[in-house]
Amino acid sequence: MSKLSQSQKIVDLLKANPNQKLNARHIAEQIVRSYPEDYRDKRQNPRFPDEKAFISQLVAEIGSKKDQLVKNDKHVFWQDKPRPRVYWYNPEKVVGEIEPEIDENESVSVSSIAETTFSEHDLYPILIDYLKTELNLYCQRIDEKRSKNSRGSGGNQWLHPDIVAMQPVDKEWNELIRSCIKQGAGQSVRLWSFEVKKELTGSNARKSFFQAVSNSSWANEGYLVATSISDSSVEQELRMLSALHGIGVILLIPENPSESEMMLPAKSRADVDWQSVNRILVENADFKNYIELVSTYYQTGRVRSRDWNK
Numbered sequence: 001m002s003k004l005s006q007s008q009k010i011v012d013l014l015k016a017n018p019n020q021k022l023n024a025r026h027i028a029e030q031i032v033r034s035y036p037e038d039y040r041d042k043r044q045n046p047r048f049p050d051e052k053a054f055i056s057q058l059v060a061e062i063g064s065k066k067d068q069l070v071k072n073d074k075h076v077f078w079q080d081k082p083r084p085r086v087y088w089y090n091p092e093k094v095v096g097e098i099e100p101e102i103d104e105n106e107s108v109s110v111s112s113i114a115e116t117t118f119s120e121h122d123l124y125p126i127l128i129d130y131l132k133t134e135l136n137l138y139c140q141r142i143d144e145k146r147s148k149n150s151r152g153s154g155g156n157q158w159l160h161p162d163i164v165a166m167q168p169v170d171k172e173w174n175e176l177i178r179s180c181i182k183q184g185a186g187q188s189v190r191l192w193s194f195e196v197k198k199e200l201t202g203s204n205a206r207k208s209f210f211q212a213v214s215n216s217s218w219a220n221e222g223y224l225v226a227t228s229i230s231d232s233s234v235e236q237e238l239r240m241l242s243a244l245h246g247i248g249v250i251l252l253i254p255e256n257p258s259e260s261e262m263m264l265p266a267k268s269r270a271d272v273d274w275q276s277v278n279r280i281l282v283e284n285a286d287f288k289n290y291i292e293l294v295s296t297y298y299q300t301g302r303v304r305s306r307d308w309n310k
Contacts, residue, residue, distance in 0.1 A: 007065050009035060011073045014089035021079075021086040025255050028058035059255035118227065118254050123196050127163055127225055127250075128309050130257040137165035137192060138308040140290040147284045159280055161215045161222075164290050165192040166308075168297055189297060191272050193219035194250075200238070201230040209241045216247060218276035221266040225250045239264060 004012070009031045014022065022030075032039050032055070039058075048054040069076045069087065074094035078087045124141055131137040144160040167190040193216035197208045209224055216222025224247055229235050238249050246267030253259045280287045293307055 004035075004038075006031070006061065007068050007072050009038075010062065010065070010069055010087070011076055011089070014076055014087055015073070015091075018089050018091050021088045023086050023255075024059040024062040025055065027062055027087065028055050028255075032058065056255055063256050063259060118198070120196055120198050123198070123225075123227065123252060123254060124162060126254050126257055127194065127196060127252055130252065130260050131163070131165055131192075131194075132309045134258070134260070135167075137167050138293075138303060139163055139165040140286065140293070140308065141310065142284060142286045142290070144284070146286050159215055160284060160287070161193040161212075161219075162196040163194040163225075164219070164287070165194070166190075166290075166294050166297065167192060167220075168303060188301075189294060190220040190268075191218075191294065193222045195222075195224050196252075197224070197226045199228045199230065200224075200226045200234055202234055205229075205234045205237055206241070209238065209245075209247060212247045213245050215280075217245075218273040218280070220269050220272060221248065222246070223248045223250050223266055225252050227252050227254055235263075242267075 010027055013027060013030055013034070014020075032043075043051075043054050048057065063085065066078050066085070066087070069078070073089070075089050075091055076087065077090055077093075078085060128139045128141070131139050140163070142160050142162060142164055147160065169188060169190055195208070195212035195216060197204070200208060208226075212222060212224040224238075226249075229238070229251065241247070242249060242264040246269070248262065248266030249264040251261045251263050253261075277291065281291050297303060
């Protein structure tokens with residue numbers, strides 16, 4: 001068994017791959033592969049149901065050690081944007097030296113020792129967990145394969161969001177207030193919609209954004225979600241589009257969801273577009289179930305946990 005601390009293992013890995021920018025997941029997978037004996041006992045802890053959960057724990061630990069890495073070796077650098085955070089070893093420079101100006105429009109090249117394992121479908125439960133934990137939303141997955149496709153090929157293009165959610169804003173209110181809201185046709189819930197992509201680049205950012213506009217504009221709040229944004233020019237494009245169309249942007253960090261960032265808040269809409277809701281409901285069984293649950297909350301004020309966040 002190695003006597004190296006985890007921080008020193010990380011430094012040694014970066015040092016062995018000078019100037020290669022590695023994200024925390026790549027680092028975690030490689031140090032486990034390089035020091036299997038050191039991690040065998042920890043991996044057997046029952047709180048890790050599978051390898052992905054174990055690696056995610058190491059990723060979170062790496063994120064918390066970024067300052068310690070620099071203390072261990074002044075040649076270690078890390079960079080937060082564009083996300084995900086990357087780490088690298090520069091043998092010719094030390095932290096604190098004056099750096100040359102960096103072109104903000106230049107894409108950060110991230111070299112990977114291991115391939116990223118997340119598919120778009122892998123991101124759905126991670127996003128749901130983030131929305132539940134951080135925003136107290138009640139979420140449902142919408143599977144476009146459960147649609148009728150009654151309008152023929154392409155008739156439902158950009159119709160379905162990936163995730164929808166309910167925010168019961170009156171959940172903690174006094175019954176007298178809730179009664180007043182009902183009688184006055186006030187708003188007791190807010191509906192949210194999310195379109196998920198693995199990465200936003202110069203080639204797909206506009207298409208992805210307008211897909212979110214198409215399938216999320218019915219909601220009080222609509223979001224485009226991605227795990228990375230390739231460079232600052234893409235971020236600037238998203239800011240412009242968000243200001244024009246009101247769709248927000250969430251940067252999801254799969255390895256450590258609590259570090260995820262609502263980069264651009266959605267422009268909140270006062271009312272739900274019920275005509276658009278009906279269009280999706282008629283086509284898709286998952287969406288119909290979602291609206292039934294929303295209707296139940298409107299009528300009873302109750303939320304059954306087993307119905308949500310699956």
